[in-house]
Amino acid sequence: xxxxxxxxxxxxxxxxxxxxxxxxxxxxxxxxxxxxxxxxxxxxxxxxxxxxxxxxxxxxxxxxxxxxxxxxxxxxxxxxxxxxxxxxxxxxxxxxxxxxxxxxxxxxxxxxxxxxxxxxxxxxxxxxxxxxxxxxxxxxxxxxxxxxxxxxxxxxxxxxxxxxxxxxxxxxxxxxxxxxxxxxxxxxxxxxxxxxxxxxxxxxxxxxxxxxxxxxxxxxxxxxxxxxxxxxxxxxxxxxxxxxxxxxxxxxxxxxxxxxxxxxx
Numbered sequence: 001x002x003x004x005x006x007x008x009x010x011x012x013x014x015x016x017x018x019x020x021x022x023x024x025x026x027x028x029x030x031x032x033x034x035x036x037x038x039x040x041x042x043x044x045x046x047x048x049x050x051x052x053x054x055x056x057x058x059x060x061x062x063x064x065x066x067x068x069x070x071x072x073x074x075x076x077x078x079x080x081x082x083x084x085x086x087x088x089x090x091x092x093x094x095x096x097x098x099x100x101x102x103x104x105x106x107x108x109x110x111x112x113x114x115x116x117x118x119x120x121x122x123x124x125x126x127x128x129x130x131x132x133x134x135x136x137x138x139x140x141x142x143x144x145x146x147x148x149x150x151x152x153x154x155x156x157x158x159x160x161x162x163x164x165x166x167x168x169x170x171x172x173x174x175x176x177x178x179x180x181x182x183x184x185x186x187x188x189x190x191x192x193x194x195x196x197x198x199x200x201x202x203x204x205x206x207x208x209x210x211x212x213x214x215x216x217x218x219x220x221x222x223x224x225x226x227x228x229x230x231x232x233x234x235x236x237x238x239x240x241x242x243x244x245x246x247x248x249x250x251x252x253x254x255x256x257x258x259x260x261x262x263x264x265x
Contacts, residue, residue, distance in 0.1 A: 001236075001237060001238050001239060002237075003235050003236070003237040004235060004236045004237070005233075005234070005235045006234040006235060006236075007205040007222065007231075007233075007234060008205055008207075008222070009233070009235075010207075011205045011206055011207050011222075012205075012206060013203045013204065013205055013206075013230075014044040014045055014203070014204045014206055014209055014214075015042055015043045015044060015045070015201055015202070015203060015204075016043060016044065016045030016046065016047070016188075016201065016202045016203075016204055016214070016223075017038060017043055017045070017046045017047065017188045017189050017191070017200075017201060017202070018045075018047045018049070018068070018070075018091070018093075018129075018151075018153075018186040018187065018188040018202050018218075019047065019049055019072070019091060019131065019153065019156060019158075019186075019188025019189060019190045019191075019200075020034060020046050020047060020048055020049055020188060020189060020190075020191055021049070021050055021051065021072075021190070021191060021192045022034055022048060022050055024048070024050040024053060024055050025050035025051040025052070025053060026050075026051060026192055027050070027191065027192050027193075028192065028193050028194065029194075031048055031057050031060060031067070032060065034046060034048075034191075035060050035065055035067065037197065038197075038198075039064065039065055041197075041198050043201070044064060044065055044066065044209055045065070045066045045068065045202075045204065045209075045214055046065075046066075046067060046068065047067075047068035047070040047091070047093060047188070048067060048068065048069070048070055049070035049071055049072040049091050049092075049093075049188075050071060050072065051071075051072050051073075051074070052071065052072070052073055052074070053071055054069065054070070054071035054092070054094065054099060054100060054101050054102045055069070055071075055100070056069040056094075056097060056098050056099060056100060057069065058097045058098055058211075061097070061211060063209070064209070066209060066210065066211050066214050067097075068093055068094075068097075068211070068214060068215070069093070069094040069096070069097050069098070069099050070091055070092060070093045070094065071091070071092050071102055072089055072090065072091050072092075072131065073089075073090050073092065073102065073105075074087055074088060074089040074090065075087070075088055075107035075109065076088075076109065077109040078109060084137060085137065086109060086136065086137045086138055086139070086142055087136040087137065087138075088109065088114055088130075088136065088138075088142075089130075089131040089132060089136055090114065090117065090118075090128065090129065090130060090131065091128075091129040091131050091151075091153070092121055092126040092127070092128055092129070093126060093127040093129070093215065093218065094125060094126055095125045095126065095127070095215050096125055097211045099125070099126075102121075102126075103120055103121060103124045103126075105117045105120065109142075111141075111142065111143065111144075111145040111146045111147075114130075114146050115145075115146055115147040115148055118146070118147065118148035118149055118150075119147070119148045122148060127150040127151065127215065127218055127219055128148065128149055128150050128151070129149070129150060129151035129152065129153055129186060130143055130146065130149055130151075130152055130153065131153045131156065131190075132153055132156040132159050132165075132166060132168065132190065133153075133168055133171045134159070134165040134166070134167075134168050134170075134171060135156065135159040135163065135165045135166065138171070140171075140174050140178075143171065143175060143179075144174060144175055144178045144179050145179070145180070146179070146180070147180050149179075149180075149181075149183050150183060150184060150218065150219065151183055151184040151185070151186045151218060152168075152171075152172050152175060152183045152184070152185055152186070153168065153185075153186055153187070153188065153225075154167070154168050154169060154172045154185040154186070154187060154225045155167055155168070155187035155188070155199075155200035155201075155225050155226065155227050156168070156187075156188065156189075156190045156200060157187070157188065157189040157190060157191070157196060157197075157198070157199025157200035157201075157227065158189055158190035158191055158192065158196040158199065159190060160199055160200065160227070161195065161196050161199055162196065166190075166199070166200065167227070172185060173254060176256060177256050182221070183221075184218055184219075184220075184221040184223065185223075185224065185225045186202050186218070186223070186225050187200035187201050187202045187225030187226060187227065188200055188201070188202065189201075199227055200225065200226075200227045201225070201226060201227065202223050202224070202225050202226075203223060203224055203225075203226065203230065203231070204217045204218075204222065204223040205217060205222045205223060206222075228248065229245045229246045229247065229248035230245060230246040231243065231244070231245050232244040232245055232246065241253060247265070248265065249264070249265055250262055250263065250264045250265065251263045
């Protein structure tokens with residue numbers, strides 16, 4: 001059996017934060033300050049997903065940095081109150097870097113409504129992500145049946161730092177086993193302040209660092225999310241999976257059955 005790479009061996013990996021807040025909503029840093037801080041930490045991509053606004057920052061894009069035009073839109077169920085109300089936090093990534101504003105939508109708390117929002121967003125040129133379902137107090141019934149989803153936030157650094165509920169591996173596992181289709185996993189910081197930065201990230205496998213290549217990688221799943229080890233190489237050969245990483249304690253491989261495996265350091 002010929003070797004099949006999970007990531008193109010001729011591409012480079014670029015580090016990204018796909019959930020970020022600036023002074024355009026409730027963040028403490030300007031978009032320019034965020035770019036400077038994240039580039040100093042080795043990031044090449046930041047999605048500026050400010051709350052309930054869609055503001056392009058194409059002026060920040062250069063050969064070493066891509067600013068993704070994005071927005072986080074949220075609404076709650078109508079039956080409970082904070083802090084145990086279910087919420088939907090949805091990120092939308094514009095395929096057009098100069099996109100201003102988002103589409104109108106209903107704020108009904110249901111998987112049917114979120115599926116419709118995602119469908120309408122697709123038609124308007126957006127990729128759609130479900131954010132931090134554990135922090136959002138989402139039960140499986142609140143997300144497993146969502147259709148038209150492009151990405152699932154498996155790691156939210158801000159939530160993990162503040163309340164230890166930003167890692168959503170279990171929720172993602174449920175969606176992959178019982179949901180409608182495989183989706184891309186993304187990681188980000190959800191950073192509002194200074195101490196919730198650099199916790200969760202996304203590694204993108206790209207032929208070049210451009211806006212379109214980043215969007216294409218998210219759409220096709222040519223990326224992975226983490227808050228720990230890096231995946232250096234991953235391929236299948238002779239019905240065996242080979243993975244090379246930076247130092248780690250263990251590697252777990254999960255499927256949609258109990259046929260799983262773990263290797264320990």
